[in-house]
Amino acid sequence: MKKNDFYLIGALLLIIALSFLAIQISRKDKVKEGSRVLVTINGEEDKSFYLNEDTTYKILHENGEWNTLEIKDGYVRMVDASCPDKLCVKHREIHDDNESITCLPNRVVLRVIGGQKSELDGIAN
Ligand SMILES: [Zn+2]
Incomplete structure (x- = not known):
């Protein structure tokens, strides 16, 4: 495996992690603060x-x-x-x-x- 492949996989994992996080945050947003x-x-x-x-x-x-x-x-x-x-x-x-x-x-x-x-x-x- 080439060094660049590691970067690619790393970047992909990061994107997956971030989108997962975004889903979690938007789910929380559904609840208006103070409700x-x-x-x-x-x-x-x-x-x-x-x-x-x-x-x-x-x-x-x-x-x-x-x-x-x-x-x-x-x-x-x-x-x-x-x-x-x-x-x-x-x-x-x-x-x-x-x-x-x-x-x-x-x-x-x-x-x-x-x-x-x-x-x-x-x-x-
Ligand atoms: Zn009852």
């Missing part, structure tokens, strides 16, 4: 999480009921809950500003704030 999900229990704000930090959180209620939310790749969804209807678990994942998932039996609301602006912004509040 959060607000957890409301019984009408009171409980906690909020940033959508750009993957996490799982279990909400424990005083009456023994519970909801588990998951944040992944900028989206939030209810992965599990103790409610009988499981409507919150069946709800699709949310991401855009003012989108919400409600668990009526457990009186839990997950709402996205500071995400991509929808036209309803300003009217809703």
Whole structure:
């Protein structure tokens, strides 16, 4: 193998590495900085999480009921809950500003704030 071939392979590897990195960065860009999900229990704000930090959180209620939310790749969804209807678990994942998932039996609301602006912004509040 000639010396030039090494340079060529090295350059190719570098291009592959850089494009891989670019894909990772553009994926992160999807999540607007400052996007959060607000957890409301019984009408009171409980906690909020940033959508750009993957996490799982279990909400424990005083009456023994519970909801588990998951944040992944900028989206939030209810992965599990103790409610009988499981409507919150069946709800699709949310991401855009003012989108919400409600668990009526457990009186839990997950709402996205500071995400991509929808036209309803300003009217809703
Ligand atoms: Zn529910």
